[in-house]
Amino acid sequence: MKGTHANLSKEFITTSDKTDWHNDALWFLRAKRDKQRDTIEDWEKLRSTAAAIKDHTLSRLADYLQTFEENALQNGMQVHWAWDDAELREITASILRENNARSVVKSKSMLTEECGLNPYLEKEGFDVVDTDLGERIVQLRKEHPSHIVVPAIHLKKEEVSDTFHEKMQTEKGNADPGYLTAAAREALRKDFIKADAAITGVNFGVAESGAVVVCTNEGNADMGVHSKKTVIHCMGLEKLVPGYKELAVFTRLLARSATGQPVTVFTSHYRKPRPDVKQHIIIVNNKRTDIYTDPEFRQAMRCIRCGACMNTCPVYRRSGGHSYHHTVPGPIGSVLAPFYGKEKNKDLPFASTLCGSCNNVCPVKIDLAGLLYKWRQKLTDETSADTSKKMSMQVGSSILKSHKKYGMVTTAFRWVPKSLLQSKFNPWNSKGEDGKKARVFPEVPGETFRQWYKKRQK
Amino acid sequence: MNSKEKILDSLKKACGDPLPRPEIDLLYDKTALVEEYVRTAEASGTEVFLGEEENITGIITQWSEGQKIQSSVPRLREKYPLVFDEDMPFDQDNIPGVFVAEASFGVVENAALWFTDEELTSRLLAFIPEKLIILLSRNHLVATMHEAYARIEEGKTFGFGLFMAGPSKTADIEQTLVKGAQGAKELAVILY
Amino acid sequence: MLVGLFVPCYIDQLYPKVGKDTLEVLEKVGCTVVFLQDPLCCGQPMANSGYEKMTRGYEKPFLKALQEVDYLVTPSASCSSHLTHHLLKPLVGKEELSRVRELTEFLHDVTGLEKLKASFPHKVGLHLSCHGLRGLNLGTPSELKVPHYSKIEEVLSTVDGLELVVPPKADECCGFGGSFAVSEAAVSVKMGSDKMKGMSMAGVEYVTATDMSCLMHLEGVFQAENSPMKIMHIAELLNSEEGGSGNQ
Numbered sequence: 001m002k003g004t005h006a007n008l009s010k011e012f013i014t015t016s017d018k019t020d021w022h023n024d025a026l027w028f029l030r031a032k033r034d035k036q037r038d039t040i041e042d043w044e045k046l047r048s049t050a051a052a053i054k055d056h057t058l059s060r061l062a063d064y065l066q067t068f069e070e071n072a073l074q075n076g077m078q079v080h081w082a083w084d085d086a087e088l089r090e091i092t093a094s095i096l097r098e099n100n101a102r103s104v105v106k107s108k109s110m111l112t113e114e115c116g117l118n119p120y121l122e123k124e125g126f127d128v129v130d131t132d133l134g135e136r137i138v139q140l141r142k143e144h145p146s147h148i149v150v151p152a153i154h155l156k157k158e159e160v161s162d163t164f165h166e167k168m169q170t171e172k173g174n175a176d177p178g179y180l181t182a183a184a185r186e187a188l189r190k191d192f193i194k195a196d197a198a199i200t201g202v203n204f205g206v207a208e209s210g211a212v213v214v215c216t217n218e219g220n221a222d223m224g225v226h227s228k229k230t231v232i233h234c235m236g237l238e239k240l241v242p243g244y245k246e247l248a249v250f251t252r253l254l255a256r257s258a259t260g261q262p263v264t265v266f267t268s269h270y271r272k273p274r275p276d277v278k279q280h281i282i283i284v285n286n287k288r289t290d291i292y293t294d295p296e297f298r299q300a301m302r303c304i305r306c307g308a309c310m311n312t313c314p315v316y317r318r319s320g321g322h323s324y325h326h327t328v329p330g331p332i333g334s335v336l337a338p339f340y341g342k343e344k345n346k347d348l349p350f351a352s353t354l355c356g357s358c359n360n361v362c363p364v365k366i367d368l369a370g371l372l373y374k375w376r377q378k379l380t381d382e383t384s385a386d387t388s389k390k391m392s393m394q395v396g397s398s399i400l401k402s403h404k405k406y407g408m409v410t411t412a413f414r415w416v417p418k419s420l421l422q423s424k425f426n427p428w429n430s431k432g433e434d435g436k437k438a439r440v441f442p443e444v445p446g447e448t449f450r451q452w453y454k455k456r457q458k
Numbered sequence: 459m460n461s462k463e464k465i466l467d468s469l470k471k472a473c474g475d476p477l478p479r480p481e482i483d484l485l486y487d488k489t490a491l492v493e494e495y496v497r498t499a500e501a502s503g504t505e506v507f508l509g510e511e512e513n514i515t516g517i518i519t520q521w522s523e524g525q526k527i528q529s530s531v532p533r534l535r536e537k538y539p540l541v542f543d544e545d546m547p548f549d550q551d552n553i554p555g556v557f558v559a560e561a562s563f564g565v566v567e568n569a570a571l572w573f574t575d576e577e578l579t580s581r582l583l584a585f586i587p588e589k590l591i592i593l594l595s596r597n598h599l600v601a602t603m604h605e606a607y608a609r610i611e612e613g614k615t616f617g618f619g620l621f622m623a624g625p626s627k628t629a630d631i632e633q634t635l636v637k638g639a640q641g642a643k644e645l646a647v648i649l650y
Numbered sequence: 651m652l653v654g655l656f657v658p659c660y661i662d663q664l665y666p667k668v669g670k671d672t673l674e675v676l677e678k679v680g681c682t683v684v685f686l687q688d689p690l691c692c693g694q695p696m697a698n699s700g701y702e703k704m705t706r707g708y709e710k711p712f713l714k715a716l717q718e719v720d721y722l723v724t725p726s727a728s729c730s731s732h733l734t735h736h737l738l739k740p741l742v743g744k745e746e747l748s749r750v751r752e753l754t755e756f757l758h759d760v761t762g763l764e765k766l767k768a769s770f771p772h773k774v775g776l777h778l779s780c781h782g783l784r785g786l787n788l789g790t791p792s793e794l795k796v797p798h799y800s801k802i803e804e805v806l807s808t809v810d811g812l813e814l815v816v817p818p819k820a821d822e823c824c825g826f827g828g829s830f831a832v833s834e835a836a837v838s839v840k841m842g843s844d845k846m847k848g849m850s851m852a853g854v855e856y857v858t859a860t861d862m863s864c865l866m867h868l869e870g871v872f873q874a875e876n877s878p879m880k881i882m883h884i885a886e887l888l889n890s891e892e893g894g895s896g897n898q
Contacts (some may be wrong), residue, residue, distance in 0.1 A: 009837050037795050040486075044795055055477055056479050060473065061469050081465055087461060133628045133631070152630050155632075160631050177632060181630075181636040181639060185639060217626070219639065222641070223582075223641070244611045245482055246482070248603040249482060261502075263569075264623070265502070265624050269620065270618060273617075289465060350830065355827070356780055361793045376700035381703075394704065397696045427832045428832060430835035430838070438835075438871065438874050439873075445665075447666060450657075452669075453673075
């Protein structure tokens, strides 16, 4: 299979010199997160409180969604419900059409990425401009975000410079981030002026007040929301918290876990529309009820999309977000992805060493490694098997179950010449890009522990 | 069944027994220290002036370096009249060079300042000017977000509420921090 | 105290010395040790590859052993963690499970360290294997805000002359990960190579861990990259008399 994580990550490692740089860039976020953690005395209790709040909210999710809708309606918002990605796209397009909106400014929303909103709207003749700088960069390059918080983390400034030069006529070769950001600001300002409508994602929905909360560092969501007459907030149905008291816990955790900031620069609470403004909230399911219905996997719905599991993941840092071939990459992405296609995403739960670092940074304490392990068991049952792997496992397990076979293999193993064990026929002896051995199989000792012990007994 | 009914129905069928709403019982130092606020604010890229009621306008004038100042603060409106027109939000003559507002309160742990429609008058004013000056009373500091939201809950309901912690920024290009991504490029707080 | 020693398959086959040293260390601290002949493997290679169901029956010899010995000890945090978190977990109570121990943990929690006596006058880098650290809580992982402790460091502090170095990112995964090492070889080797660089920068002669599987992977990378660093399982260090004053 060409597009598997193993192949894509190999490409990322061997065909680019960026692996170490990418690794360091993400580790920088993890290190900043650790510093923020240290400023809070009962950090671990904050995490367990957050997990408990999410579990409580999920256990009454239908009630909270109804409360949220009632309050939002009372505040003058319009509320829509989308069963799946197609319905989100259709609702969005129809709102835009009803309001004669042709062009849209959109702030970061992994949900709309997941639902393929941009390509659909473009096909339907709308202009869509992503206004988060990272998302704008990947949009201009016709790529997808490689990380949910820092979408362009896979790109070096020289690549951004080339893209901007081509698309926005910035100076050729000027890769100064300050210069490039200023250029994007200027260009996006024009897009803000031109746009007829604004779309945002949602970080939290507050059931008891009907407010939607959007967190950004750039202020790009607000630039659109407060300047347009048609506003759409797309919210995954798991985003609810009961009230402000609970919201406090999450605003303390989100940015600290994500980028190591004590809070995002802007935490905007949209409750009532401005006069003459039509403000819509679309509550989106798109397979979330499937995750919800599975008792083992429901905890994955606690996720607040902070990206901490990606930043700490030693595999993600070295393989890049695109190697996960799913909207949300990294550990949480690999837990969610099979719900969106078991066959096409069956490799992802295996793209991990199950080291468990993600579990420990997760602000809502999702047992990510445990869920990946569970998926592995399910996927070998429920998807087409990798025959050679299955066979080797069958052979291995039968040997390790039978003393007779184990004894025979012990003897046979010692007849295999070292040259063969250390040759390319042994998959352990991985080769690097230069064809040089990258890992060598150990020398096999003359006697096993069992044989030695037998002698010792005599 | 429409989508709403389908969603609610699926959730209700699977939800199981409701879990109790957890107590939020977390440790934090409830003293809101000015020095600590200054530290977190400066770390967020905010310039902090320790002022007194009497020298507020002096600081504003000096920091504004001759740019057009508009203010939503009632006691400053006469001196810095607010002419921003929400219907022409991007009109250059309309946008203040410097916008002066008063925060409802500030949060020590993360330097977040709370505003609602009442303090901002126009929501966009918190984002569109290049420079912001925010007045913050030393008596209006709370230690953490827990107290902040308790205060929000006790206060008047709002249409739009905003925590702002520093000038707009991005690190989307190679993790290099750049101030002034979309919103204000500079933010000053006068703590009085 | 009667200890049943479980020597995992790959240690039996490839690193028998680790089994011998474990046995001798356990005897040194006063345990009566029987080698458990019956169990060959904890089932982890299959289970981590998604074939847990192929390991049905693997639990039997372990359950039998638990009835016969006071403790079941193994020189592999990863196997111990698989036994206690997966293979045996649904079958036996907590108390019973707590009689399954990884070597370091056993020495630290059960026998105490007084009788340990070893000597190894070298600079040794510690690799904190994931299953030992995050699975068995042998120390504090860098992600959590909890009071610092390290059972491994305490145990190794009994070795004369050993200069222990805990380099930055000592608790980052080495990249082994069972079948991951082969199915995701590029990332696996890259992780191993980065671990090697970290250790090499710390200027250590040896790298140790509670898991031979991590060390086997690292040894393979060291060898491919012609690194002079060597690997030593913690049991080998605890049973070393190199440069000692004859402590028989």
